[in-house]
Amino acid sequence: MQLTINGQAQDLGDLDPEMPLLWALRDILGLVGTKYGCGVAQCGACTVWLDDNPVRSCQLTVGALAGRRITTIEGLGQDELHPVQRAWVEHDVAQCGYCQAGQIMSAAALLKRDPSPSMAAIESAMAGNLCRCGTYTRIVAAVQSAAQSLAQIDCYEVGESAQAAGDRGGAAV
Ligand code: FES
Numbered sequence: 001m002q003l004t005i006n007g008q009a010q011d012l013g014d015l016d017p018e019m020p021l022l023w024a025l026r027d028i029l030g031l032v033g034t035k036y037g038c039g040v041a042q043c044g045a046c047t048v049w050l051d052d053n054p055v056r057s058c059q060l061t062v063g064a065l066a067g068r069r070i071t072t073i074e075g076l077g078q079d080e081l082h083p084v085q086r087a088w089v090e091h092d093v094a095q096c097g098y099c100q101a102g103q104i105m106s107a108a109a110l111l112k113r114d115p116s117p118s119m120a121a122i123e124s125a126m127a128g129n130l131c132r133c134g135t136y137t138r139i140v141a142a143v144q145s146a147a148q149s150l151a152q153i154d155c156y157e158v159g160e161s162a163q164a165a166g167d168r169g170g171a172a173v
């Protein structure tokens, strides 16, 4: 079975097509940035992109993903940090860090489809990503900061960086 992950074709061998994508990412491919939280689509810790949309990888089976593009936190900023990741660092968002990959993937997907989101749009987009450490205020500030950065730099090729890096044979971080 082959999947396209972070711009690279990955041969997953003779995998059970019913295996959740999250398992394949972490246990087969070693992409452990994506986290297991609840396993029932309630926490957002496992968020990755399917094509350009944030999805819960604990709920997708690998057999349903042929021909689709999957982007994980490792593929978001391969050559340099994605603007959302930079904003996360600037705002010192993470506390324990467990939820943060999922938060960043949801935030980056939001800014990809809505580069200047309202507060309501931010809250709506991030509502499915829970943080037990309560970093929500810093998350909103970081999303707003990233939106400002993106308004200054036409960098939404960054969103395609996984594909570009894959074309160059770049490795996931
Ligand atoms: S582990 Fe997938 S939503 Fe919680």
Ligand code: FES
Pocket (backbone or CB within 6 Å): 094, 095, 096, 097, 098, 099, 100, 130, 131, 132, 133, 134, 135
């Ligand atoms: S930073 Fe700890 S759960 Fe979000």
